[in-house]
Amino acid sequence: MIQVKNVTKDFTIYKKDSGFKGAVKGLFVRKKEIIKAVNDISFEIKKGEIIGYIGANGAGKSTTIKMMTGVLTPSSGEITVSGLIPHENRIENAKHIGVVFGQRTQLWWDLPLEETFTILKEIYNVPDDAYKERLDYLVNLLDIQAFIKQPVRTLSLGQRMRADLAAAMLHSPDILYLDEPTIGLDVLVKEKIRFAIKDLNEKYKVTVILTTHDMSDIQELATRIMIIEKGVIIYDGSKEDINKRFGNNRMLELKIENLSETLLQEVSVMCHKKDKKSIVIHEDVVLRITFNQDRLAVADILGFVMSQCKVLDFKLRDQDIEDIAKRLYAGGIHEEVV
Ligand SMILES: Nc1ncnc2c1ncn2[C@@H]1O[C@H](COP(=O)(O)OP(=O)(O)O)[C@@H](O)[C@H]1O
Ligand SMILES: [Mg+2]
Incomplete structure (x- = not known):
């Protein structure tokens, strides 16, 4: 369903020299620096998998997701998602995917949630009866009814995140990308979101790619784990084998x-x-x-x-994933030679 082959993403940043001389020089010469945000990664994801994609801040998780959704173009390598090359077919690709970024909403700030949903229905050309059925399902699943008439800006973070997830799934995509969907949420909302992800996966075989700092998200949801460190995938396998691999x-x-x-x-x-x-x-x-x-x-x-x-x-x-993640976030985990 998703193929990623030898994909690299470089960002070029320009740095000025510091100091007065640097500032003057900076007008003419800027120091070029290349960051390998993602460095030669390869993997395949099958329909119905739930991937827990973990790694420290700056490891390259969001960059990977942005390339899979077509927002960013790889510097080299190939990505195909359901037979499409995402960055070349952004519109067509968008019909098959749902995306939630925990850090920012995709909803219209001033519109009542219900209207946002109606607009999305039009954008994605969802037929009336399919829309009604889907909306009922999602409103129930995510417990949205109580605030569906409110403008998005009046929603709490937990309500907004549930609304974001519903909005992402309205057009029944078969792939769901979630980048830090439970960040900053209380335990009860986290539970609701996790339950919804599970249900979408079980009932509709939605394939899920999830990045999170919360290891209990991973414990509860992931069928497979990928760990990225400094742009390189250092683990790809089951929850059970992870301990063996790291010592x-x-x-x-x-x-x-x-x-x-x-x-x-x-x-x-x-x-x-x-x-x-x-x-x-x-x-x-x-x-x-x-x-x-x-x-x-x-x-x-x-x-x-x-x-x-x-x-x-x-x-x-x-040692469990939590212990491993602690070491990972504390500044690097490397395979230990037995
Ligand atoms: N648009 C950009 N321009 C320059 N550097 C970027 C850009 N986006 C990300 N980076 C850099 O790429 C690396 C990976 O970032 P990111 O994928 O956001 O990591 P993560 O989501 O794992 O925290 C970081 O060093 C980050 O600073
Ligand atoms: Mg990120």
Whole structure:
């Protein structure tokens, strides 16, 4: 349904030299700099997939989406969406896609929401009966009835986001692009939006490409995850395999009677012998050890600690997407060599 092949997007920016001399020079010479916002990315997306597209600020997520929607032209490489080249067929392409940018609305600020919907119906040539059915479905799904007569500028952020999603889906597109759709929303609205995305996907097999900073969006919705870092896709796969790829880490939490500095030291030394990157920390009576299970066995840690002190309780879990995302947003995640 969507093919992206060796796509690169360069932005050329011009910088002036600083200082007086620079300012004078800047009138004549500007320093040219090329930013590779997206650097040789390739992937395919099948009908009905929900892609969670994640990466730090400036990684290239929005640029990718803008190229897929036809707003931006790739510097090199090929994109086809349902057989069309988006930037060459923007109008035709628009009939098959819905787009929501969380940061700005696509709605007319001064018009009542209902009128906005009517205008969109005309723009997209939706037949009367199909429109009525679709509108009913979306108004119900997103709980819009209460504010449908209000001008868009009077809506709360949560209401506006639901309205934006409804507007994007009115013409029954089979692809939905969502760029940070839950940014700044409270938990209840987030839940509504997620439920709506799920329903559109299940009932109408809508293909969804979603960028978000909210890992619970990803946990709940994504059937596949792509991670982009500095313009390069560094992961493309399932939620389940992501942990393996980024270190196969686990976290062991031990509740200990009389946790001492000495014990902390000893456990730390023992863990580092086998896994240099293991992290041993403590909070009150809880000892928390993050380690790579390919290097260090749970049984070894437990055995050691239990020979030194009394363990009251313990918990073991896999590093999850949340942990990985934290490392990602903290400034880079790189595959760890086993
Ligand atoms: N129109 C533009 N002109 C120049 N640079 C841009 C433009 N749009 C994006 N960039 C740069 O491209 C990189 C990727 O940006 P973007 O795709 O918006 O990242 P993300 O959505 O992941 O935060 C950033 O370094 C950003 O500053
Ligand atoms: Mg962005």
